[in-house]
Amino acid sequence: DQQVKQNSPSLSVQEGRISILNCDYTNSMFDYFLWYKKYPAEGPTFLISISSIKDKNEDGRFTVFLNKSAKHLSLHIVPSQPGDSAVYFCAALLGGGADGLTFGKGTHLIIQP
Amino acid sequence: NAGVTQTPKFRILKIGQSMTLQCTQDMNHNYMYWYRQDPGMGLKLIYYSVGAGITDKGEVPNGYNVSRSTTEDFPLRLELAAPSQTSVYFCASSIGQGGYGYTFGSGTRLTVV
Numbered sequence: 001d002q003q004v005k006q007n008s009p010s011l012s013v014q015e016g017r018i019s020i021l022n023c024d025y026t027n028s029m030f031d032y033f034l035w036y037k038k039y040p041a042e043g044p045t046f047l048i049s050i051s052s053i054k055d056k057n058e059d060g061r062f063t064v065f066l067n068k069s070a071k072h073l074s075l076h077i078v079p080s081q082p083g084d085s086a087v088y089f090c091a092a093l094l095g096g097g098a099d100g101l102t103f104g105k106g107t108h109l110i111i112q113p
Numbered sequence: 114n115a116g117v118t119q120t121p122k123f124r125i126l127k128i129g130q131s132m133t134l135q136c137t138q139d140m141n142h143n144y145m146y147w148y149r150q151d152p153g154m155g156l157k158l159i160y161y162s163v164g165a166g167i168t169d170k171g172e173v174p175n176g177y178n179v180s181r182s183t184t185e186d187f188p189l190r191l192e193l194a195a196p197s198q199t200s201v202y203f204c205a206s207s208i209g210q211g212g213y214g215y216t217f218g219s220g221t222r223l224t225v226v
Contacts (some may be wrong), residue, residue: 100148
């Protein structure tokens with residue numbers, strides 16, 4: 001049973017445009033949601049997080065939106081740059097959180113010149 | 114600042130062999146985690162630790178063991194390697210629970226033949 005779902009295995013966006021990566025979840029008890037970026041042969045890198053009590057968090061070019069009623073979150077990257085080409089993982093954390101993040105399968109973002 | 118260091122980066126094991134994947138962090142983080150990533154899949158939690166002397170099972174602990182004798186080190190032991198353990202293994206640490214994000218190592222790519 002997959003609690004965190006990223007239904008788009010890949011996404012292609014032109015440089016300078018907006019990239020929108022989507023994530024759905026099933027467990028309403030998740031307290032935090034996080035986005036990670038991963039380049040080949042490297043470990044994931046933390047990008048941005050959002051608490052379940054908020055609906056938006058922004059950090060530079062990255063904004064995460066949370067819609068609790070729809071159990072849906074999205075990561076917006078504006079403007080998209082070539083270095084943004086990577087695999088993006090959505091992850092969720094239960095209250096208490098000591099037992100680790102639950103990850104989605106990832107979306108491969110490709111920024112076209 | 115090295116962050117999270119994993120060794121080795123690559124390893125080929127024969128079925129039935131054993132090995133230890135090393136993980137060290139220099140950030141004085143209490144929380145440490147071991148994940149595995151299979152092709153096209155998200156990361157799955159193997160074991161985690163909330164501090165020295167304390168470990169607990171994650172989602173996929175079978176075939177693995179861990180120990181946490183110091184804050185810095187969290188080795189993962191594979192006993193009687195099986196082809197199903199072919200994967201990329203990531204160690205991570207965090208300062209606490211919540212939306213802080215984890216710091217990941219660069220991974221160990223293990224092949225069991």
